Amino acid sequence: MxxxxxxxxxxxxxxxxxxxxxxxxxxxxxxxxxxxxxxxxxxxxxxxxxxxxxxxxxxxxxxxxxxxxxxxxxxxxxxxxxxxxxxxxxxxxxxxxxxxxxxxxxxxxxxxxxxxxxxxxxxxxxxxxxxxxxxxxxxxxxxxxxxxxxxxxxxxxxxxxxxxxxxxxxxxxxxxxxxxxxxxxSAQAIAFNAVGRSAITRDPEWKEGKYGGRGPEKGLATARMVGHITYLSQIVLDAKFGRRLQSADRFSFNFASEFAIESYLNHKGSAFTRRFDANSYLYITKAMDYFDxxxxxxxxxxxxxxxxxxxxxxxxxxxxxxxxxxxxxxxxxxxxxxxxxxxxxxxxxxxxxxxxxxxxxxxxxxxxxxxxxxxxxxx
Amino acid sequence: MxxxxxxxxxxxxxxxxxxxxxxxxxxxxxxxxxxxxxxxxxxxxxxxxxxxxxxxxxxxxxxxxxxxxxxxxxxxxxxxxxxxxxxxxxxxxxxxxxxxxxxxxxxxxxxxxxxxxxxxxxxxxxxxxxxxxxxxxxxxxxxxxxxxxxxxxxxxxxxxxxxxxxxxxxxxxxxxxxxxxxxxxSAQAIAFNAVGRSAITRDPEWKEGKYGGRGPEKGLATARMVGHITYLSQIVLDAKFGRRLQSADRFSFNFASEFAIESYLNHKGSAFTRRFDANSYLYITKAMDYFDxxxxxxxxxxxxxxxxxxxxxxxxxxxxxxxxxxxxxxxxxxxxxxxxxxxxxxxxxxxxxxxxxxxxxxxxxxxxxxxxxxxxxxx
The missing domain is CATH 3.40.50.1820 (Alpha/Beta hydrolase fold, catalytic domain)
Structure with missing residues (x-):
């Protein structure tokens, strides 16, 4: 306790x-x-x-x-x-x-x-x-x-x-x-928000916001991945992940998630879709963009x-x-x-x-x- | 001439x-x-x-x-x-x-x-x-x-x-x-590439790379938008776009592309899909990630x-x-x-x-x- x-x-x-x-x-x-x-x-x-x-x-x-x-x-x-x-x-x-x-x-x-x-x-x-x-x-x-x-x-x-x-x-x-x-x-921060919103609204599961069930999970995951990069410094990314591979010392020569940072972001992206709503992501980032x-x-x-x-x-x-x-x-x-x-x-x-x-x-x-x-x- | x-x-x-x-x-x-x-x-x-x-x-x-x-x-x-x-x-x-x-x-x-x-x-x-x-x-x-x-x-x-x-x-x-x-x-650069690849492979039009015709244009556009942000400095983004709105002085209070930077990135993303292949984007970014x-x-x-x-x-x-x-x-x-x-x-x-x-x-x-x-x- x-x-x-x-x-x-x-x-x-x-x-x-x-x-x-x-x-x-x-x-x-x-x-x-x-x-x-x-x-x-x-x-x-x-x-x-x-x-x-x-x-x-x-x-x-x-x-x-x-x-x-x-x-x-x-x-x-x-x-x-x-x-x-x-x-x-x-x-x-x-x-x-x-x-x-x-x-x-x-x-x-x-x-x-x-x-x-x-x-x-x-x-x-x-x-x-x-x-x-x-x-x-x-x-x-x-x-x-x-x-x-x-x-x-x-x-x-x-x-x-x-x-x-x-x-x-x-x-x-x-x-x-x-x-x-x-x-x-800043313009750069608006730009990152715009990418996130674009990933969501370009996901066909978004359906102009009228999705039922799981919705545009892929777009939302991409948005979250972008966000996570901006929340961390280059220094901490290098220290925590660097160029380390997730599960092997040899390159896979395929498109599986291979670098530790890649695997981390994919995981964070997917996890976010289980606790957050894609439309809310649009509204909240828009409110942030408007703040001035x-x-x-x-x-x-x-x-x-x-x-x-x-x-x-x-x-x-x-x-x-x-x-x-x-x-x-x-x-x-x-x-x-x-x-x-x-x-x-x-x-x-x-x-x-x-x-x-x-x-x-x-x-x-x-x-x-x-x-x-x-x-x-x-x- | x-x-x-x-x-x-x-x-x-x-x-x-x-x-x-x-x-x-x-x-x-x-x-x-x-x-x-x-x-x-x-x-x-x-x-x-x-x-x-x-x-x-x-x-x-x-x-x-x-x-x-x-x-x-x-x-x-x-x-x-x-x-x-x-x-x-x-x-x-x-x-x-x-x-x-x-x-x-x-x-x-x-x-x-x-x-x-x-x-x-x-x-x-x-x-x-x-x-x-x-x-x-x-x-x-x-x-x-x-x-x-x-x-x-x-x-x-x-x-x-x-x-x-x-x-x-x-x-x-x-x-x-x-x-x-x-x-x-750097880990950060790999991270941005990973987001781009993820946006492409999460696009249902990608079809495990076996797309005919236009392919995963939306995913590729998102990848390109992310790329463009990383190619420009905060300084030039502020100077060139700042918080300027694209076509009006008043907020639209909807999700149309509204800030000039947002409009620029959306345009660059879409234009890229007309001249670049999504699978090539995967292969080339992977080659970059591997270079060491x-x-x-x-x-x-x-x-x-x-x-x-x-x-x-x-x-x-x-x-x-x-x-x-x-x-x-x-x-x-x-x-x-x-x-x-x-x-x-x-x-x-x-x-x-x-x-x-x-x-x-x-x-x-x-x-x-x-x-x-x-x-x-x-x-």
Missing amino acids: DHNSVGKITPQTFRFACAQAPMTLVSGHTMGPVDIVFETYGEPNADRSNAILICHALSGDHHAAGYHDPHDRRNGWWDAMIGPGKAFNTDRYWVICSNIIGGCNGSTGPCSVNPATGEPYGLDFPVVTIGDMVYAQRQLIEHLRIPRLFCIAGGSMGGFQVLEWALRYPDMVRAAICIASAPRL ISRSYGPLKEAFERVTARCLFVSYSTDWLFTTSQTKEMVRAMLSNGQPASFVEIDSEYGHDAFLVEEEKLTRIISGFLTGADQGVTA | DHNSVGKITPQTFRFACAQAPMTLVSGHTMGPVDIVFETYGEPNADRSNAILICHALSGDHHAAGYHDPHDRRNGWWDAMIGPGKAFNTDRYWVICSNIIGGCNGSTGPCSVNPATGEPYGLDFPVVTIGDMVYAQRQLIEHLRIPRLFCIAGGSMGGFQVLEWALRYPDMVRAAICIASAPRL ISRSYGPLKEAFERVTARCLFVSYSTDWLFTTSQTKEMVRAMLSNGQPASFVEIDSEYGHDAFLVEEEKLTRIISGFLTGADQGVTA
């Missing part, structure tokens, strides 16, 4: 935006009802001022810590960061994580049933933005009677949500932790003026998908406004994935930041 | 390895007959000591300079480098370029007819290596009664062939120019001991597929052996593609190197 675990967790569902009062999206479309699946760890204090919202990335979900069943092979995706005595210390904080809308793990998304037709939405699901995801999260936070989040934290696309919260609802966020993220995707602080709020310096949260920015030295220089753009904007922004570039070989695997360094930095933010509250 | 053009060119075909004496491949398989399609520019001198062999990259072919028809929209792929007064000066040198075996532009490859069955080879075509490609080129060079190549030059996978020539047939190569290449593919100087010839320092050619190595500052540090490994090996190796890293924003688009800088460097090598001959 792990005494640092939040233990057995049961996800909950919150429904809002009923048919009479649907949610209006950034695109202008309306949608309802909307379900949000979420988990909480730790307990609220008397005035609910100790809530921390954790935002997940592209392939994550609401199950951030603990386990659903003692026989689970894996705990929540950020279990090393959330629990008693951990970075997000559940002895002190009430931690919440919700599945984004557009996702495929319980919150309303393209595989949910469209009330207008009684069939899964498929491509009739409206295109959602990071702003829409955050609006939906806000409904949940109000439902939980949280007047203001003590902190909001997330990496990668989770960092987009953190930024959107701090910009859109400044009064609701006391502290913000934006990890391995950016004010917008400057487009929504003006030039960065001006945009950040509205932010009142203390901000911590973390980047990783070998992350080439969300680079340190992109993070620095935001830090520079805040500092030039005289706003409280902390910035750490963590030296890591793991590339973008570092925020999910190098918990020790991140724990020290986040613990320190939260202690400072906490004192800021009581001071 | 371009006075610097080699003018109208007619490709020729050389056949060797008849059924009675087939070619034995590195894998141990045999193959025959083997056709090599090639072009020549300029004229041989009396003792045929002025021949330069140009080696093409993954998607290139034997048509390196001039035009086939005055109405051609594009000249040969290295037309800016080959011609009267150009880097490879056809007033002085006899320049030859041949299509690699395994390719799809005339030389024997998986879409050629298998004499054993009367049907296209498909996957019955044996897996060929860079060594096999170079062996076949050597048969052509002997057929052309060239005792020794004055120079051999190529970029990317063309550089692999340059290196293989210099290592395998040292007596046949007087000077070698290896551009934007490496002693072996150290595996064939021992540690680099030891391997290069056999090289007698003067070598010029060129890398590009923003090339992340074939990095400067990979080129430096080879330069260091030669210099520590006291061998004549020149090295230039060209400052460029174009990434790996620079060797195909930044001809001016390359021309100055190659002209100087060839002049030196030429004097070396007459000295």
